[in-house]
Amino acid sequence: MITVHHLENSRSQRVLWLLEELGVEYEIEHHKRDPVTRLAPAELQKLHPLGKSPIVTDDDVTIAESGAIIEYLVGKYDNGRLRPAKGTSERLSYTYWMHYAEGTFAPLMLLQLILSRIENAPVPFFLKPVTRGIAAKVRDGYLGPNISRNLAFIESTLGESRWFCGDSMNAADIQMSFAVDAAEVRADMSSLPNIAAFLARMRARPAYQRALDKGGPYALLPMN
Numbered sequence: 001m002i003t004v005h006h007l008e009n010s011r012s013q014r015v016l017w018l019l020e021e022l023g024v025e026y027e028i029e030h031h032k033r034d035p036v037t038r039l040a041p042a043e044l045q046k047l048h049p050l051g052k053s054p055i056v057t058d059d060d061v062t063i064a065e066s067g068a069i070i071e072y073l074v075g076k077y078d079n080g081r082l083r084p085a086k087g088t089s090e091r092l093s094y095t096y097w098m099h100y101a102e103g104t105f106a107p108l109m110l111l112q113l114i115l116s117r118i119e120n121a122p123v124p125f126f127l128k129p130v131t132r133g134i135a136a137k138v139r140d141g142y143l144g145p146n147i148s149r150n151l152a153f154i155e156s157t158l159g160e161s162r163w164f165c166g167d168s169m170n171a172a173d174i175q176m177s178f179a180v181d182a183a184e185v186r187a188d189m190s191s192l193p194n195i196a197a198f199l200a201r202m203r204a205r206p207a208y209q210r211a212l213d214k215g216g217p218y219a220l221l222p223m224n
Contacts, residue, residue, distance in 0.1 A: 001059070002019065002025070002026040002057070002058045002073075003057045003058075004019070004028050005055040005056070005057075006031065006053065006215055007031045007032075007040050008031070008032055008033055008216060008217060009217070009219055010040075011053065011054055012053045013178070013212075013215050013218050014066060014175065015054045015056060015069055017174055017208050018082075018171060019073065022073065022078060024073070028214060028215070030216065031044060040052055040053055047062060048062065050064065056073070058072075058076075066175070067098055067099070067102055067175060070171050070175055074171050078171075082170045082171040083170060083171055093164070094165045094171070097164045097173075097176055098171070101172075101176045101179050105150055105154075105176075105183075106178065106179040106182070108147050108150060111143055112139075112186045113182075115135040115138060115143065116186075119136075147183075147187055151189075151192060154180070154195060155194050156194075158198050159194045162201065163198070169201075169205070180198065181199070183195070186220075
């Protein structure tokens, strides 16, 4: 039996979505974030040394890292619907987006959140201009231009097809979902209709809705 160690408001939500798309039976072990630090609870370290979610157990197999989990589950339980065939252009695109999600785009969303926390941290009044100045330099010189460039790239891709690898949804879309969800609350999405349409299609899927019902509240941290 598959067990998903599911942390509220985290990447593990997309693992639940994948399992619902696959139609595989699974159990959920729910975990709460620390109310102060917002980090994962210490009990997850009993399953994996890093103590982060998602973690999936499948009988005697334990898998961490959402990309690795998705590859494992698709490789074992998919019938060819959620991963394009080898040797196709769609498969090459699939591999790219599977790695891009966490290798390129998600770190930008995390840094955006961290800078916001630095800017709004409770520090002595005479230090606030310093912390905000440092954050502004990083945002203006590096983060802002990179987020804009990546969002334009994603917007262009979704303007060419309904999903990231073509007109059929696959596991690469599930992998990308968390970072795009984060962008919705941490970046300016007002002029990105193709990304908005992707989010609407994603959230309208019955499997996605079932995953939300089973996983519980799912709201990513905004910048402020």
